[in-house]
Each structure stands twice: as structure tokens, then as C-alpha cells.
Amino acid sequence: MGDTGPTVYEWAGGAEAWHRLTEVFYQKVVKDELLAPLFAHMEPDHPEHVALMLGEVFGGPADYTERFGGYPRLVARHRGRDIQPEQRARWVELMLETADEVGLPDDAPFRSAFVAYLEFGSRRAMANSKPGATPGRRETLKLWGWGEAAPGEE
Template sequence: MTDRIPTMYEWAGGAEALGRLTEEFYSRVRKDPLLAPLFAHMAEDHPQHVAVFLGEVLGGPERYTEQHGGYPHMLSRHRGRAIRPEQRARWVELMLEAMDVAGLPDDAEFRSAFVGYIEFGSRRAMANSQPGVAPSSRTTIKKWGWGEALPGDD
């Protein structure tokens, strides 16, 4: 018996679940009047790249870094896009809808941690997308975990 806590990647269902999530999400994005213009020139395989990125963030294999250029490449895809607050909020909204349709776990712990990352990541993407913003000095993908409850917080 092991007391090892699964990574968020494992708990979510791994690559297959994240692939379902991003396919569902981007099918919504392509039809959304607020977001479709931002993604008008999106490559057909973009959903798969995002699934691989999310997998690495959530504690899965480091395939995005190894195969797609890691954090510097991801950052380059957002620079200069001038994402507006209402677009960021809609992005989060559609991601949450896609989570339900794709069948990601609906337990409070997973949803809380995942939404925490979606909020964090979308806000960083928006900030990094603004004209004139200096490139981040970060070179690695930030890993996201479960977090820990404070003692006595049940």
C-alpha cells in the first residue's frame, strides 16, 4: 500500500482526459464571437499542444518542454496579442464548461486546484500579451499542484 498522492495530471485522467478537454474547449472558442478573433490563425493541432502543456503544468510528462520549446515558446505565442479582461474572463468560462463536458473530475479539491491554475495562467497570459511588456525572464514551466489546507481547515 502506498500513501503517494497522485499528481493533478493523474487525477484528471492523464493525456487522454486533457486531450478531450482541449478539443472540447477549442471547439467552443472557434465559435465564440469574443474569442474567435484571437484564435483566427490557430493551427489545427493547437488543442493537442495545449493538452501537452497542461499535462506538464499538472505534473505529467515534460513533453511540452521537450517537444515544443517549453515556457519561452508558450510565452512567444501570447506576446503582442493584447488580450482584454473580458476575453480572459470568457476564456476561463469556456474552460470550465469544457471541463464538465469532457468529464474531468468534479470533486471540490481537483476543481479548486485546477481553477486556481486557470485563473493564474489566464491572468499571466493576459499580462504577457500587452504591447510593450518586457519578456519574462522565466525559462521553465510553472508546475501546479494540489496546495495544502491550513491545519484545522477541513
């Protein structure tokens, strides 16, 4: 916890919470009619990578960047997949259902930050997945904080 309060990462429960979320989420993804085709060749450690990426985005350790290459790798993993709008929307919907199931915080500040990033990140992934897409020049993951809805400021 810093001088300004906990990060979104900490508020969610730290590394264990993000790993629990992605493990359960990707068990569902491979059975989902809309999403399974996108993840048909998913590596067994994909849930761990996503947990580390989400953790870093929400203020946790920079493990995804240090271990896997950060934003350039994230973009590369989406290139050429041609994610469709209904797949993107289902990904967000299933992530939110899983967040409830695994007990991530359901308070307004956390959910506001979490939903905002899921919408932002999934829309960027969809855009970067299109044939011929030219990703931005960003070299680092976009870090996501509380925005206007920090805990205790409702």
C-alpha cells in the same frame, strides 16, 4: 502515482483526459464571439499543444517543453495579442464549462487546483500579451500541484 498520491494530471485521467478537454474546448472557441478573433489563425495542432502544456503543468510528462520549447515558446505565442480582460474571463469560463462537459473530476480538491491555475495562467498570458510587455525571466513552465486542497484532506 507517487508516494504522496496522484498528481493533478493523473487525477484528471492522464493524457487522454487533457486531450479530450482541449479538443472540445477549441471547437467551442472558434465559434465564440469574444474568443474567435484571438484564435482566427490557430494552427490545427494548437489543442494538442495546450493539452501537453496543461499536462506538464499539472505533473505529467514534460512533453510540451521537450517537443515545443516550454515556457519561452508559451510566452512567445501570447506576445502582441493584447488579450482583453473580458476575453481572459471568457476563456476561463468556457474552459470550466468544457471540463464539466467532458467529465473532468468535479471534486473540490481537483477543481480548486484547476481553477487556481486557470486564473493564474490566463492572467499571466493576458499580461504577457500587452504591447511592450516584458515577460519575467522564467525558463520553465510553472508546475501546479494540489496546493492546500489535496484529495483526502478536505
